[in-house]
Amino acid sequence: xxxxxxxxxxxxxxxxxxxxxxxxxxxxxxxxxxxxxxxxxxxxxxxxxxxxxxxxxxxxxxxxxxxxxxxxxxxxxxxxxxxxxxxxxxxxxxxxxxxxxxxxxxxxxxxxxxxxxxxxxxxxxxxxxxxxxxxxxxxxxxxxxxxxxxxxxxxxxxxxxxx
Numbered sequence: 001x002x003x004x005x006x007x008x009x010x011x012x013x014x015x016x017x018x019x020x021x022x023x024x025x026x027x028x029x030x031x032x033x034x035x036x037x038x039x040x041x042x043x044x045x046x047x048x049x050x051x052x053x054x055x056x057x058x059x060x061x062x063x064x065x066x067x068x069x070x071x072x073x074x075x076x077x078x079x080x081x082x083x084x085x086x087x088x089x090x091x092x093x094x095x096x097x098x099x100x101x102x103x104x105x106x107x108x109x110x111x112x113x114x115x116x117x118x119x120x121x122x123x124x125x126x127x128x129x130x131x132x133x134x135x136x137x138x139x140x141x142x143x144x145x146x147x148x149x150x151x152x153x154x155x156x157x158x159x160x161x162x163x
Contacts, residue, residue, distance in 0.1 A: 034066065037087070041117075044091040086114070088113070
């Protein structure tokens, strides 16, 4: 009986040492950061929206997202196909998108898209059955399930999306 106990102890000690002395497996490198194309029509300098693009870029970086920042004027043909995620910030309601390269690429874009601000693309409005309106000197309240009471009080105007 004593012999058996000693053999178990030796076996247990051998297994423990083997496990402790095995070389550690190399840690896999973290997944490459997400890449986002952040487009904007205007930086809205001197308005209540001044800094919103920079702040969005900073927030995305905090989530380890690699951000490529471009104004719509700087957009070059084919850029959208290099990104599976695009964010568009439209700070000005009266600025039309005139960059033909962007307009053509947008028609074929299949990735994820987040629109912030005025004038969502017609294809997005149609797909989501959206209508928009602008309320001057108003406020909006957001309710999502049990969460409610979040209010947005704009400095100048507020875009409302109905779907």
